Amino acid sequence: MKRKGISPLIAAVLMIAFTMAIASLFSGWIQQTQAQSQEDVDQQREQTLSCNQLGIDITDANAANVTVEQVRGDEPVGNVSVRYSYSDGTPPEQGYLNISTTRGFDTDSSGSSGSALESVSVASTRCSSVTDEYTP
DSSP: OOOOOOOHHHHHHHHHHHHHHHHHHHHHHHHHHHHHHHHHHHHHHHHHHHHHTOEEEEEEEOSSEEEEEEEEOSSOOEEEEEEEEETTOOOOEEEEEEEOSSSOEEEEOOOOTTOOEEEEEEEESSOTTOEEEEOO
């Protein structure tokens, strides 16, 4: 009985063709993934540059009010988180406010009656590097 099979030349050509077909499928996917990654990096770079130009300062604080002023940057900081800590061990209070202009704002805290304010910290929710802390 004679056995017949694929000649080594035809087998090599088929393997090369199969490899090229797989490579062409992956090349389109890799290009798309690379373009998306580059876009993400560009957006993150722009966000970082924008945040580095912003700055806020707590100009005054007591148990009931805090005054925050944007001291750097042309565009508003936007939403900020204000955290009050009291000396009597009551849980810190936290609120969110929006700086809609580059001027400052006042905010009221319900305050812990009779306890001294230990510290107030303010942080931008958009730019984690834009923060300030005040200790009376």
